[in-house]
Amino acid sequence: MPLGTVDRTPPPFFKQGPSALSKLLVLSALAVLLMVVDARRQWAAPLRATVAAVLAPVQWLALQPVRLGTWVGHHVGSLNEAQQAAAEARSELVRQAQRASIVEHLAQENRELRTLLGMRERLPPNARGAEILYESPDPYSRKVVIDQGQAHTIQPGSPVMDGYGVLGQVTRVYPTTAEVTLLIDRHQAIPVINTRTGQRSLAYGLPGEAEGRLELRFESVNTDAEPGDILTTSGVDGIYPPGLPVARVLKVSVLDGSGFARIECTPMARMHNTLHVLVVDPATDGRRPPQESRP
Incomplete structure (x- = not known):
């Protein structure tokens, strides 16, 4: 073998390869x-299922000491008695809470019915009682549904009151129920009169506030309105009987450069959490459409 063909380079001391960073x-x-790829194609799902199946006996074996300790603990007499006493205490607490809620509900109904009886003495004899079933799920309107309808001779346009003032107006009537649009609905309007000055106005719903308010629009800056003035129905629309309490003036402000005043009012009626109402037949026996304004 020729000496020129022999590799004379020394072998490396360590085998070289890619670097650790690479x-x-x-x-x-x-x-x-x-x-x-797994998130898109779910290709590793069978692999995970296989691994889970293989590890299931190991998991079961690891849980046995825990289960044994739990079993022993639950069979200790004092612990069992304590648990039974705690269960009885919880049951009694639930019963007491139910009784308390029923008593509070009955107390609220009693207060509302007493107030309604006082209000009914000032209303025409054709007023009838009704119960509010639920509020309308429509988030863009303020309506409630009562348990009286065509079968109870409820007419469209009938004013609806609670024990404090006008709550709204019947806008739709069904066989056994009716839909009442509250005064604070943006499409609802009611003619009112200031009991202090005798000035007539038109109150519109202003539902943007947390509790809902009314607004007197197109009032001159020289209008004679003060916070605390009481507004009642004027009766000019032929639907609402005159003299029903509607709202109390809350704030009077002047709109810059418009020549008009902004008058915000708080409804006399409770727009939330009312259980019982009075439905009064409209003054025109339903021959006129409901007083509802749609801008």
Whole structure:
């Protein structure tokens, strides 16, 4: 063998290969790629199911000491008695809470009925009682549904009151129920008169506030209105009987450069959490459409 063909370079002391950083970058990219493919294609689901099936006996074996301790603890007499006493105490607490809620509900009904009886003495004899079933789920309107309808001779346009003032007006009538649009609905309007000055106005719903308010629009800056003035129905529309309490003036402000005043009012009626109401037949026996304004 010729000496010129012999490799005279010394062998490396350690076997050389890719650097650690290169391995880290390649493996990280591969891991991200596998996660993306698994999220898109769910290719690793069978693998995970297989691993879970293989590890199930190991998990079961690891849980046995815990289950044994729990079983022993639950069979200790004092603990069992304590648990039974706690269960009885919870049951009694639930019963007491139910009784308290029923008593509070009955007390609220009693207060409302007493107030309604006082209000009914000032109304025409054709007023009838009704119960509010629920509020309308429409988030863009303020309406409630009562348990009286065509079968109870409820007419469209009938004023609805609680024990404090006008609550709204019947706008739709069904066989056994009716829909009442509250005064604070943005499409509702009611003619009113200031009991102190005798000035007539038109009150519109202003539902933007948390509790809902009314607004007197197109009032001159020289209008004679003060906070605390009481507004009642004027009766000019032929639907609402005159003299029903509607609202109290809350704030009077002047709109800059418009020549008009902004008058906000708080409804006399409770627009929330009312249980019982009075429905009064309209003054025109329903021959006129409901007083509802749609801008």
